[in-house]
Amino acid sequence: MTAAEWARVSSDAFNVALFAYIGAMVLSFAFLAFRRDGLHTAAIAVGVVGLAANLMSIVGRGIAADRTPWGNMYEYSSLLTALIVLAYLVIVEWRYRVRTLGGFVFAFAIFTMAMAVSFFYVGPTDLLPALNSYWRQIHVTAMITASSLLGIGCLFTILYLVKLGSERRQVAALRAQTPPPILGGSVEADLGTDAPPDYAPGADEPVGSGAPAEPARRIGLPPSATLDRLAYRFIQFGFPIWTFGVLCGAIWAQQTWGRYWGWDPKETWSFITWTIFAGYLHARATAGWRGTKAAAVALVGFVSLLITYYAVNLWIAGLHTYAK
Amino acid sequence: MSLPVPPASSRPPRLTLRQSFAVAWRTLRSMRTALVLLFLLATASAVGTLLPQIPSSPERVASYRATHRGLGAFFSRAGFFDVFGSWWFVLILSLLFVSLVACLIPRSRAMIRSIRQHPIQARELDAFPHYREFVVPGAPAEAAATARTVLRRHRYRVAMSDDGRAVAAEKGALREAGSLVFHWAFVLLLVTVIVGKGTGYVGHATIVEGQTWTDAAFNYDGDIRTGRFSSGGHTGIGIHLLDFADAFRQSGVPMDFTSTVELLDPAGDPVRTDVVSINHPVSFGGVRIFQYGFGWAPVVTIRDGDRLLYDGPIVMGQDASAGENPLAVPWIGFVKLPTLRPQVAIQLELYPDSVAYVSGLLSGTPQPMTEANAPFMRYAVWEGRLTDPSLTSLDTRFMHQTATGGIGQGWTVDASSGCVVSGAPRRLPQAVTGVGCPAGTVAKLAMTFPELKRYSRLQISRDTTVPFVLVAAILILAGLIAAMYSSRRKVWVRAEARDDGSILQVGGFALQRKDRFEEAFPKLVDDLSAAATRAPAESRQEVGAR
Numbered sequence: 001m002t003a004a005e006w007a008r009v010s011s012d013a014f015n016v017a018l019f020a021y022i023g024a025m026v027l028s029f030a031f032l033a034f035r036r037d038g039l040h041t042a043a044i045a046v047g048v049v050g051l052a053a054n055l056m057s058i059v060g061r062g063i064a065a066d067r068t069p070w071g072n073m074y075e076y077s078s079l080l081t082a083l084i085v086l087a088y089l090v091i092v093e094w095r096y097r098v099r100t101l102g103g104f105v106f107a108f109a110i111f112t113m114a115m116a117v118s119f120f121y122v123g124p125t126d127l128l129p130a131l132n133s134y135w136r137q138i139h140v141t142a143m144i145t146a147s148s149l150l151g152i153g154c155l156f157t158i159l160y161l162v163k164l165g166s167e168r169r170q171v172a173a174l175r176a177q178t179p180p181p182i183l184g185g186s187v188e189a190d191l192g193t194d195a196p197p198d199y200a201p202g203a204d205e206p207v208g209s210g211a212p213a214e215p216a217r218r219i220g221l222p223p224s225a226t227l228d229r230l231a232y233r234f235i236q237f238g239f240p241i242w243t244f245g246v247l248c249g250a251i252w253a254q255q256t257w258g259r260y261w262g263w264d265p266k267e268t269w270s271f272i273t274w275t276i277f278a279g280y281l282h283a284r285a286t287a288g289w290r291g292t293k294a295a296a297v298a299l300v301g302f303v304s305l306l307i308t309y310y311a312v313n314l315w316i317a318g319l320h321t322y323a324k
Numbered sequence: 325m326s327l328p329v330p331p332a333s334s335r336p337p338r339l340t341l342r343q344s345f346a347v348a349w350r351t352l353r354s355m356r357t358a359l360v361l362l363f364l365l366a367t368a369s370a371v372g373t374l375l376p377q378i379p380s381s382p383e384r385v386a387s388y389r390a391t392h393r394g395l396g397a398f399f400s401r402a403g404f405f406d407v408f409g410s411w412w413f414v415l416i417l418s419l420l421f422v423s424l425v426a427c428l429i430p431r432s433r434a435m436i437r438s439i440r441q442h443p444i445q446a447r448e449l450d451a452f453p454h455y456r457e458f459v460v461p462g463a464p465a466e467a468a469a470t471a472r473t474v475l476r477r478h479r480y481r482v483a484m485s486d487d488g489r490a491v492a493a494e495k496g497a498l499r500e501a502g503s504l505v506f507h508w509a510f511v512l513l514l515v516t517v518i519v520g521k522g523t524g525y526v527g528h529a530t531i532v533e534g535q536t537w538t539d540a541a542f543n544y545d546g547d548i549r550t551g552r553f554s555s556g557g558h559t560g561i562g563i564h565l566l567d568f569a570d571a572f573r574q575s576g577v578p579m580d581f582t583s584t585v586e587l588l589d590p591a592g593d594p595v596r597t598d599v600v601s602i603n604h605p606v607s608f609g610g611v612r613i614f615q616y617g618f619g620w621a622p623v624v625t626i627r628d629g630d631r632l633l634y635d636g637p638i639v640m641g642q643d644a645s646a647g648e649n650p651l652a653v654p655w656i657g658f659v660k661l662p663t664l665r666p667q668v669a670i671q672l673e674l675y676p677d678s679v680a681y682v683s684g685l686l687s688g689t690p691q692p693m694t695e696a697n698a699p700f701m702r703y704a705v706w707e708g709r710l711t712d713p714s715l716t717s718l719d720t721r722f723m724h725q726t727a728t729g730g731i732g733q734g735w736t737v738d739a740s741s742g743c744v745v746s747g748a749p750r751r752l753p754q755a756v757t758g759v760g761c762p763a764g765t766v767a768k769l770a771m772t773f774p775e776l777k778r779y780s781r782l783q784i785s786r787d788t789t790v791p792f793v794l795v796a797a798i799l800i801l802a803g804l805i806a807a808m809y810s811s812r813r814k815v816w817v818r819a820e821a822r823d824d825g826s827i828l829q830v831g832g833f834a835l836q837r838k839d840r841f842e843e844a845f846p847k848l849v850d851d852l853s854a855a856a857t858r859a860p861a862e863s864r865q866e867v868g869a870r
Contacts, residue, residue, distance in 0.1 A: 133603045240804050247797045256603050258526065258614040258783045260793060261517075263380070263408045265373040275366040279359050286355045304366075312373070 003064045010060030013053045014078060018113045020050030021085070021106045028103035040099055047085060047106060054082040070140045076309075077116030081109045083148035087234075092152075096230065098222050104155055115310065135252035142245030143270075147309060149238030150277065154302035156231035157295045163224040164292070228295070232284060235298060239277050246270050269308035276301035352419070353426040361420040368416060372407030375399060379406060421514055428507050435500050442483035443492035446816045449831030450868065454845045457829040457868040460856035464489040464819035464826045467856050471817040471828065474855045478848060480815060490818040499836065502806025509799035516796055520789030522553040531565040532621040532637040532779040536588065538562050539611065539784060559786070561609035562588030566597070568618055568780040572651075572694045581615050583780040600782060610786060617781035620655050620676050622701060626739070627770045633661055637777050640674055641716050652690030654681075654702075658718050660710055667710045668769070669718050670739060673702045676776065678732075699776045704728045705739050705769070731773050738767035745770065811836035815848065827867060828856060 001009070027043035058078055062069035069075050088105040092098050221227065249267070254260040261267060280297040283289035289297075339347065351357055376384035385405045389396035403410030449455060460467050465488045472491045475482050480493035527548030531537045539558045541548065550556070564586040571579040582601040586594050587608045598606045605614045621637035640655035655674040661667065675681045677693035678700040684691035708723030729742030736745040743761035761767070815832035830849055834841035 236808060240801065240808060243804060244801055247801060250797065251794070254790065255605060256614075258605065258612060258616075258785045259787075260790065263369075263372060263377070268369050268373045272366045272369050275362050275369075279362045279366075282355060282359055282362075286359070289356075289359070 001063075003066070006060045006064035010057045010064055013057035013060060014113070014117075017050045017054035017057060017081070018110065018117075020046050020053060021081075021109050021113065024050055025103050025106035025110060028106060032100060032103060040102075043102055044089070044093065047089065047102065050109075051082060051085045051089065054078065054085065058082060068137050070137070070144065072122055073120035074116045074122055076140065076144055077112050077120060079144050080148055080151075080309075081112045081116075083145055084112070084151060085109050087148055087152055091234075092230070096226075098226070098230070100221055101156070101159065104159065105152065108151065108155060119310075133252055133255065135248055135255065139245055139248040139252055142241050142248055146238045146242035146245055147305060149234050150242065150273075150301070150305055153231045153234030153238060154298055154305070156227050156234060157298040157302070159221055160224050160227035160231055161292065161295055163221045163227055166221075167224055228291075231295070231298060235277060235280060235301075239274075239281060242270075242274060242277065246274060266308065266312045269304065269312050273301060273304040273308050276304050349426065352423045355427075358420065358423045358427065361416060361423060364416050365413075365420060368407055368413050371404060372413075375404050375407075377405060377407065379409070417514075421511065424507060425511060428504065428511075431500070432504055432508075435497075435504055438500075439497060443481060443494045443814070445483070445485050445490055445492045446831070449816050449818055449829045452816070452831035453833045454841070455829070455831045455869065456849045456866070457827055458849075458853055459822065459825055459865040459867060460819070460828045460853065461825045462856065464821050467819040467826045467828055468817065470855050471819070471830075471852055474848075474851050475815065475817070478851070480813075489820070490816065492814075492816050494812065494814040496810050496812035496835070498806050498810040499812055500807075502803045502808075502810065504803070505799055506803030506807055509796045509803055512799065513793060513796035516789040516792040519553075520787045520793065522551040523555075524785065524787040525550045525554055525558075526783065526785040526787075528616055529563065529782045529784050530639055530779055531563060531583075531782065532639065533565050533568055533777045535637075536562050536564040539609075544784070545781075559610050560590035561611065562590075562592060563613065563782065564588060564594070565780055568778040570618060570694065572692065581618055581780075583615055583782065585613070600780075610788075611784050612787075614783040614785070615780070616783040619779050619781070620674055620696075620699075621777045621779040622657070622672070622674055622699070622733075622773055623775040623777060624659060624672075625772045625774070626659065626661070626670075628664075628768060629766070633664070633769075634659055637779070638672060639715065639779055640672070649690060649692055651692035651694055652681075652684060658715055660713065660715070660718075662710050662713075666707045667723075669706045669710060669723065670769075670771070671704045671706065671718055674776075675700045675702075696776050698732065699773075700730060700732045701773060702728070702730050703737075703739060703771070705742075731771060733773050733776055736767075736770060736772045738765060738769060739771045740768035741765075809837075811840065813841055813844075815845075817852065828852065 024043045024047035027039050027046060031039035031043055058069050058075075061075060061078070065071070070079055084105060088102070092101055092105075249270070250260040253262065253267070276297060280294055280301055283294040283297050376388055378385050388405075389400065399405055403412065407413055446452075450457070462470075468484065468489050468491055472482050472484060472493075475491060475493040478495075480495045481497075482491055482493045484491055525548055527544035528546060529537045529539075529543065530545050537543055539561050541556070541558055565583060566586055567584040569582045569584075571582075580601055582599055584597065584599050585606075586597050587606075589595050589609065595608075598608070600606045600613050600615050602615050605612050607613075619642070620640050622640070623637045624634065625632065626634040638657040638659060640657035642650055642653055642655055655676070657672045657674065659670040659672065661669070675693060676699050677691075677695055677697040679697050680691040680693050704725055705727045706718065706720055706723040707726050708720075711719045711722060727740060727742040729737055729739065729744070731737045731744075732748065735747030737743065738745055738761050741761065743759050743765070745761050745765070745767055748760070812835040813832065814834075815830065818829045819826040820829070830852060832841075832845060832848075
């Protein structure tokens, strides 16, 4: 096949992936609404088809352009989507057996892809010479991987806050009953406090936090403690990779521009995002900052991540604008 | 007994200077302060990306100040146009590092103490989250000794009790060590960055093919950024540009820029030949040389009769507006002749590939001029008073234009009247070549254009601490990973005599990553019992478990 044909294959596969993700999202939400196992199976199957098409699109693009297919924002977004969906399917669905979050993840994937098509589309072209370095591959791979992990972590943080709110409302409703039911033991511990319940003082992880055994038939969001833990796991996993990516970027900048750090907007925002997530990890280890406060920090980090990823390229002039 | 209740209106007791210092120190050390400082740093950095900054784009700062007068003046005074060099950014950073060091010193001390200390024995092992007890053959002392070996094999640090029947074991000191390395590496990073930037310099050198440039302060073009603690000295090395080459794709997208240079030591003797290209800087004599830019430098001679007024290359710049392909835009340069009366300046406009330029004009889409192909210059001659010696601009306020014309490579023209003396091909229309000079004209400003050369713009930087910055960065990452993926675990084993054998009690817990310990603990127990009974774990006689 010629480069043009591969380019065609790539963009067709991209569209297939986008529509498959939309289908998977609809099926996932339908599963939440109607609680039929078949819907969940269908959602995952369609999601896997979407992922396959997504990967196909990336590979086709690489062949068409004859280079690693991460050289501009369109390609980053495609890769980011694939990694988000892959991480979700492997870690959340397969390892943790949590079945209720797919719709949100697919929605995020669709958003990323839609942004790519509408704002960042470019054909499979050659790169500027400054981008022609093996550090590009390492730097970009690390940044995209970290972005997808941190993104999923923040998605779980949002769901954690949602679930925490509904748990608190349940407790309030129970308390409002006359005579009030006796709340004690795990219910009280689970629902009544600000922090997720099963934290040992001084430890940064919940007690007995293994992969939860498959619940008999859990429909709806998992308990807030599970969501909080998942969020923490993803962010904890993504943070060192983000650090590595920023360091690789600095090495590359030293080679290309003759300085490892220059407060270029993209550099600065990657640093800001790093700072906020570093703050999150510290907050998790600090009494009085766990729970909702730490979650708020993670959400600020997520906003900063989106700014780093999108806004810097769309609105702020700097050296990284060629990545458009 | 009851405490005396102070009256409601009483103020808190006044602190002595020493006490207030202690309070300030404790506040600075707290995680809360560190977090607040971290977020302040992030916010300040964000401001630095939302407003134009003087170091990176001074012209945008100027236009911002022109459009937002009041706000611009305020921002300027508050240092918002140079956030990363402002006193408050430095203050936040300093406070953060003071807070960091204040927190790290006691933690490091505790770390050293705990490494020296032996694991401490525990009493009631069945109180721990993980607990097993089972029967093993042999005397208690023997069983405990075997357990100690097994724990050692599992890379625990171990200590025997005085009676020789109990073992205390722990591992995961790497967690705290990694965390300390991570945080100390930031201190190292800050110090190396300050030393490197403070004692180094960065500047740009423009070298025409065939010329030699020497590293000295006055040879840099434009501003040279010098560190605060720099001695002001330069290396004195020489760079002789042998050749500059570029490669473009059909679309006009650049592929590579390559400068072949001969490097000279401070005495001026050639040392070696090397190639500087994008992503491939060259280190030499204490500086690093990067490919930064390029351009055209036509060689021009100007004579007044027998008197040579000018002979040399003219470094040309560009004035491309946004959105234009800079390669399709003509290049501009100036020759200034201050010794003539009245003073004379010649403005030159170069079309390195006049064929591509003309075809771009005809087709309506500007064509990139990447190669020298029938190079052509338009010129305008100004007479009057020169106000500045700049070679990149011309102030025409006190000058008037006396002639214009065109000159191709190999031509000779009389710039004072704009006519062509010789060299213009006959087939070109007169609109391009201009009029021929009348026979017998004595050119007042005979200008020739024998050769079109290229120049290369190189970035020269001196930063001696780059390797140490890299070391700090690697330590940051290594410390981070060690801290995040290791966990502290404690295990105790005690053997009690029973009948002809012993009961082995094993208790333990993990401070982090408890799910992993949940899997690791049974394996450890299996190994302990297998070693003690020299039998597979399945035949173990369990007495108690949790």
